[in-house]
Structures are given as structure tokens and as C-alpha cells.
Amino acid sequence: MSTTLKGIAASDGFANAPAYMLVQPDLSFDKKEITDIDAEVERLQDAIKQSDDELTTIRDIAKESLGEEESQVFDAHKMILADPEFTGAVATQVKTDQVNAEQALQDVSDKFIAMFEAMTDNKYMQERAADVRDVSKRVMSHLLGVKLPSPALIDQEVIVVAHDLTPSDTAQLNKKYVKAFITDIGGRTAHSAIMARSLEIPAIVGSDTITKDVQDGTPLIVDGVNGEAVINPDADDVKKYQQLADNYAQEKAEWAKLRDAKTVTADGRHFEIAANIGTPKDLAGVKENGAEAIGLYRTEFLYMDSSELPSEDDQYEAYKEVLKGMDGKPVVVRTMDIGGDKHLPYLPLPEEMNPFLGYRAIRISLDRQDIFRTQLRALLRASSFGKLRIMFPMIATVQEFRQAKGILQEEMAKLNDEGIAFDANLEVGIMIEIPAAAVLADQFAKEVDFFSIGTNDLIQYTMAADRGNEHVSYLYQPYNPSILRLIKNVIDCAHREGKWVGMCGEAAGDSVMVPLLLGMGLDEYSMSATSVLRVRSLMKHLDTNELQDLVEQALNVSLTNADNEKLVNDFVADHRK
Numbered sequence: 001m002s003t004t005l006k007g008i009a010a011s012d013g014f015a016n017a018p019a020y021m022l023v024q025p026d027l028s029f030d031k032k033e034i035t036d037i038d039a040e041v042e043r044l045q046d047a048i049k050q051s052d053d054e055l056t057t058i059r060d061i062a063k064e065s066l067g068e069e070e071s072q073v074f075d076a077h078k079m080i081l082a083d084p085e086f087t088g089a090v091a092t093q094v095k096t097d098q099v100n101a102e103q104a105l106q107d108v109s110d111k112f113i114a115m116f117e118a119m120t121d122n123k124y125m126q127e128r129a130a131d132v133r134d135v136s137k138r139v140m141s142h143l144l145g146v147k148l149p150s151p152a153l154i155d156q157e158v159i160v161v162a163h164d165l166t167p168s169d170t171a172q173l174n175k176k177y178v179k180a181f182i183t184d185i186g187g188r189t190a191h192s193a194i195m196a197r198s199l200e201i202p203a204i205v206g207s208d209t210i211t212k213d214v215q216d217g218t219p220l221i222v223d224g225v226n227g228e229a230v231i232n233p234d235a236d237d238v239k240k241y242q243q244l245a246d247n248y249a250q251e252k253a254e255w256a257k258l259r260d261a262k263t264v265t266a267d268g269r270h271f272e273i274a275a276n277i278g279t280p281k282d283l284a285g286v287k288e289n290g291a292e293a294i295g296l297y298r299t300e301f302l303y304m305d306s307s308e309l310p311s312e313d314d315q316y317e318a319y320k321e322v323l324k325g326m327d328g329k330p331v332v333v334r335t336m337d338i339g340g341d342k343h344l345p346y347l348p349l350p351e352e353m354n355p356f357l358g359y360r361a362i363r364i365s366l367d368r369q370d371i372f373r374t375q376l377r378a379l380l381r382a383s384s385f386g387k388l389r390i391m392f393p394m395i396a397t398v399q400e401f402r403q404a405k406g407i408l409q410e411e412m413a414k415l416n417d418e419g420i421a422f423d424a425n426l427e428v429g430i431m432i433e434i435p436a437a438a439v440l441a442d443q444f445a446k447e448v449d450f451f452s453i454g455t456n457d458l459i460q461y462t463m464a465a466d467r468g469n470e471h472v473s474y475l476y477q478p479y480n481p482s483i484l485r486l487i488k489n490v491i492d493c494a495h496r497e498g499k500w501v502g503m504c505g506e507a508a509g510d511s512v513m514v515p516l517l518l519g520m521g522l523d524e525y526s527m528s529a530t531s532v533l534r535v536r537s538l539m540k541h542l543d544t545n546e547l548q549d550l551v552e553q554a555l556n557v558s559l560t561n562a563d564n565e566k567l568v569n570d571f572v573a574d575h576r577k
């Protein structure tokens with residue numbers, strides 16, 4: 001019999017395929033005394049050989065789908081397997097201690113890991129500890145005869161099931177075979193969910209129990225629009241979801257007709273719909289979906305995709321590609337926003353109790369000015385190839401903005417002295433994602449060129465609810481009057497100073513939020529590229545003259561998020577042109 005599991009709808013679309021468990025297997029074992037030493041060493045050699053074959057396959061697939069650089073880590077793993085100092089030492093230990101291969105492997109790898117981790121003055125060697133850990137896990141899985149999941153090896157249509165997916169796990173999913181994913185934990189604005197939307201992979205997060213409810217191969221249906229998974233669907237379920245998927249495809253075909261159209265409301269007002277990107281590769285999606293600008297380029301992915309800090313030239317090439325690719329249309333580039341759930345293996349951050357409230361984003365940039373200045377120089381050099389706007393993340397105080405802008409001006413002066421061209425008039429703005437900045441928007445508005453409201457963080461900080469924690473996901477309330485009042489304040493303060501305001505948090509592409517934002521006069525809406533056409537279609541059917549009353553009610557009469565959701569849905573049903 002089929003069962004339905006409810007989670008958080010993270011990325012639109014429907015899929016019907018068997019489950020692929022991307023979960024870490026149990027690698028525990030008992031220590032054993034061995035009498036047949038030769039047989040035990042042979043068992044170890046077999047496991048090493050199987051691991052090596054597997055790594056060859058993974059490397060070849062990774063090279064094809066992710067590129068040469070990303071595949072090199074697997075060559076490094078093969079070298080460890082071939083190193084007699086490591087695998088030879090395991091065989092020796094089996095012989096001398098007369099213990100099972102699992103125990104010998106663990107002892108030797110623990111020794112190597114401790115040795116590498118102690119090399120605090122050589123970061124490169126220190127990072128090798130992670131490689132040894134990975135390799136020994138792989139050999140251990142073969143010794144124990146359990147499967148180690150590997151996204152790169154998926155070569156059939158599946159729905160990936162995982163406890164959680166990191167942004168880098170998500171980046172490895174091959175859209176050709178991974179038809180959807182479901183996780184136990186996570187929220188709608190966690191970065192894996194945001195990436196799923198830009199990859200157009202239907203997804204459900206925060207299901208709580210999916211990894212316990214299914215096994216490898218269990219038939220599954222994912223409804224990413226409503227956040228529902230059907231486990232072991234019957235013929236009726238399949239028919240019902242096929243119908244929903246067909247309707248959705250039809251709706252998408254209708255929206256696609258607006259690809260080259262300007263975004264205009266029923267009363268003829270133009271608003272800018274922009275896209276959020278993480279890498280230059282996302283430009284294709286921006287074009288396919290007819291976005292009018294890039295409202296947020298999350299540059300931290302450039303740092304996350306690299307094995308060391310990207311050089312000024314590497315960054316320059318990436319920024320130039322995006323600016324040229326947009327053909328003079330605006331591109332808002334946000335400086336590095338590392339920290340929170342975004343990590344750099346080569347930039348160890350302090351262990352923190354509350355990483356989202358800790359050392360992150362502009363706080364790191366102002367502290368590590370070497371990293372910040374390199375990024376700013378790369379951006380400035382690229383600025384002559386298009387319409388660049390620079391934006392600083394996580395600004396809490398006016399002083400932080402002044403300091404960041406001061407550093408930018410110093411780099412401008414240096415480039416000037418060196419005779420290197422850049423756009424001296426480029427706009428410099430900030431993300432509004434900390435309540436302190438939203439409240440003091442009148443003061444900030446006198447100094448910045450623009451605001452972009454980051455609702456993902458603004459909501460988590462205002463409601464004190466971790467954006468990636470499914471247990472508090474009910475507090476992700478974009479239409480809560482408290483959030484709407486902060487947004488209205490930001491828009492009004494900016495307009496009073498003649499500045500423009502955008503929004504690049506996920507709420508900018510939310511069908512309930514858009515009528516309210518239009519009514520408040522938000523100028524620019526930046527969202528996953530895959531949401532652009534849906535929102536353009538929605539705006540076409542709304543008359544901004546009729547939205548003032550709606551905003552008044554949402555701010556002053558409604559008490560809850562749910563009140564406002566209903567208010568807007570009823571309004572749109574009655575007033576759609």
C-alpha cells in the first residue's frame with residue numbers, strides 16, 4: 001500500500017523513480033584475532049583492488065561531468081592506495097598483530113591522520129588527513145561488503161534520498177539521472193534547496209523520516225510543488241501525479257511565451273525581474289528564462305569550487321565572463337559570503353556555537369583584507385566589460401559599510417595609478433539581511449546607491465529561527481506583518497533618498513509575496529532563474545493601483561503569516577486581469 005510523506009516543498013516539479021540511498025553505511029566492526037594470516041592479507045588486497053577499480057570509474061565519470069580539476073582528488077586517492085607506506089603498513093600490521101584487516105586498517109589510518117593533522121605549519125599536508133580518511137572509508141566498505149554511496153556513479157534514473165545534502169553534494173548531482181531528491185532535514189532557503197531550484201531538480205527537504213521509510217530501489221513519487229512524497233505508489237497515485245505533472249508542464253509552456261517580453265503590470269508599469277546565479281555556468285539558465293538582469297551573483301561558490309583561494313586573475317576571468325555574457329545588462333556581484341552553512345576547506349574558521357551569528361561574510365572580508373582586496377581588484381578590472389554593481393553582504397552597521405567602501409575606493413585609486421581601466425561610476429550597495437540595517441534603512445539610504453533585501457537571512461534573524469532547521473521551519477514566515485513592516489520601511493527609506501531597492505532572497509519569487517512587494521513599490525525582483533517566467537506572468541495580471549489597500553491590510557490588520565497568505569490568495573483570485 002502506498003503512503004504519503006509530507007515535507008517542505010523546496011524545488012518545483014514532479015518525478016517518479018526508485019530511491020537511491022545517499023546515506024553513510026554503518027562501518028562498525030569487531031576486533032578479531034586471525035589464525036589464517038595469508039587469507040586475511042589476501043582479503044585486504046582484494047578490498048584495495050576493488051577500491052582502486054571503483055576510484056578509476058569515479059574519476060573518469062567526474063572528469064566528464066565536472067571537469068579535469070574536480071576529478072584530480074580521485075587521482076590523489078589512488079596514489080594513497082598505491083603507497084606501500086600506507087597500504088603496506090596495514091598488511092604488515094595484520095601479520096605482526098594477527099588481527100583482522102578492519103582493525104589493522106583503522107589503526108594505521110588513525111596514525112596517518114593524526115600525523116597529518118599535527119602538521120600545523122603546512123596546510124597542504126594537513127589537508128591530506130581528509131584524503132586518508134576518505135580512502136580508508138572506501139577500503140573499509142569493501143572489507144565489510146557494504147555499499148558506499150557515490151553520486152558520481154549514478155547512471156540510472158533515480159530519486160536521491162539523503163539525511164542532508166551539502167551544497168557540494170548537490171553540485172555533483174547529474175540532472176540526467178537524478179530526477180529529484182528528498183532529505184530528512186533542511187529548510188526552503190538552505191543552500192542545497194536554492195541550488196536544486198537553479199538546477200531545476202524537484203526537491204523536498206525536511207521530511208524528517210525519509211531515510212528510515214525507504215530503502216534502495218523503493219518506488220517513489222516526488223511532488224516538489226506541494227512538498228509531498230508518495231512511497232510505493234499504486235496505479236491511482238501514478239495516474240494522479242502524471243496529471244499534475246502534465247498540468248505543470250502546460251503552465252510552464254504558457255509562461256515560456258513571455259521569455260522575450262518586458263515585465264509589465266496590467267496598468268503598464270515596468271519592474272525589473274533579475275536572476276540569482278552562483279557561477280558563470282548559470283548564465284545559460286538566465287538567458288533561457290529571459291531574466292532582465294542578474295540581481296545576485298553569489299561569488300562564494302567560486303571560492304567553494306576551488307582547492308585554494310582563487311587568484312585575482314581567475315576571479316577576473318569569471319566576473320568578466322558574466323558581465324560580457326549579460327551584454328550590458330546590470331549584474332549585481334556580491335562579495336564573498338563565506339560562513340554559516342558555506343565553508344572553505346582551505347580557510348579553516350573557528351568552531352562556533354552559532355555560525356550564522358558568527359564570523360562570516362563582510363566580517364571576514366574586513367578582517368582578512370588580503371582576500372577582500374584581491375576580490376575587489378578582480379571585480380574592478382572586470383567592470384569595464386559590462387554594467388557591474390558591487391554589493392556587500394551581512395552589513396550590520398553604517399561603519400562596516402563605510403569601511404568596506406573605503407577599501408574599495410583605495411583599490412580604485414591604486415588601479416588608477418597603475419593606468420588600469422575600470423568603471424569609476426559603478427553603483428555600490430548593500431544586502432539588507434540583518435534587522436539592525438532594516439531598522440536604520442533611513443541612515444544607510446543616505447550613503448549607499450541601492451539596497452537588496454535578503455529575506456532568507458532577514459527572516460531567520462528577525463524570527464530567531466535557523467533557516468536550515470526543519471523543526472523551526474514554521475517560523476519561516478515571509479508574510480508575517482513584522483517582516484512586511486521591515487521591508488516596507490526599507491523601500492520607503494530608499495525611495496525618499498532617490499535610491500532603488502531590490503530583493504534577492506527567495507521571497508522575491510514567491511507568488512504570495514509578489515503582489516505585496518508590487519504594492520509597496522519594490523523596484524527589482526531577483527530570484528532563481530527558473531522562477532522568472534512564472535513571476536513575469538503573475539505581474540502581467542496585476543494592477544498596482546489596486547494593491548495599496550491590500551498592503552495596508554497586510555501591514556495593519558492581519559496578525560499572522562497565514563492571515564496574509566489567505567488575504568493575498570483571495571485578492572489574486574478576485575482581481576486577476
Ligand SMILES: C=C(OP(=O)(O)O)C(=O)O
Pocket residue numbers: 296298337433453454455456457458504505506
Ligand atoms: C539572498 C540571501 O543571501 P544567501 O541566501 O546567500 O544567504 C539572503 O539571505 O536572503
Ligand SMILES: [Mg+2]
Pocket residue numbers: 433454456457
Ligand atoms: Mg544571506
